[in-house]
Amino acid sequence: MGHKGTLLRFLDSRKEESLDILEVGVAQCATGLKILKQYPNFTYTGIDKWEFDKTLKYENNKLRNWNSQEKWDGIYNTVLETTREFGDRCQIIRECSREFLPTYDNKFDVIHIDGDHSEEGTYQDIIMCKDLLKEGGVIWMDDINLKDIKNAINRFIEEYPNEFKMENKEKIIKL
8 A cells, every 4th residue: 555545544543533634736636535535524625736747757647648738627627527526525726836825724634745746846835835734733745755755855844843743754743
């Protein structure tokens, strides 16, 4: 079971609670749909720009298969269609995380970051999310096997050692 499997096991341990979840980097919303289906007490907010970007360093499959803006628009419309049944428990936002998150004032128990996989992009996503996290909340990082993501996490933890700690390589906890 990969990183998303460990995220779901973590959520399973808290399934009786009413958690607010934010996901940065939704793509086809596979993680969001699993959360919405498995945890009826949770709310889910997903943000993604659903924009074709041929400069994505670690996204060879996306570059090969989703190689036009038309395809990304289709993915976005499919996400809207498949999440509609969850009503008020689900909010889908089509924006660039770095532009939108600084304007957002909701707080979340768990934030799953699976967006820009570059070191600076990942670091900026963490920075944008840190103030949206509730006390004792968790930022769950995806694709932690990638060097750029590891570097971004390490940089963040070094800069905020009194506010956040790392646990299990993929989980940043707000102290």
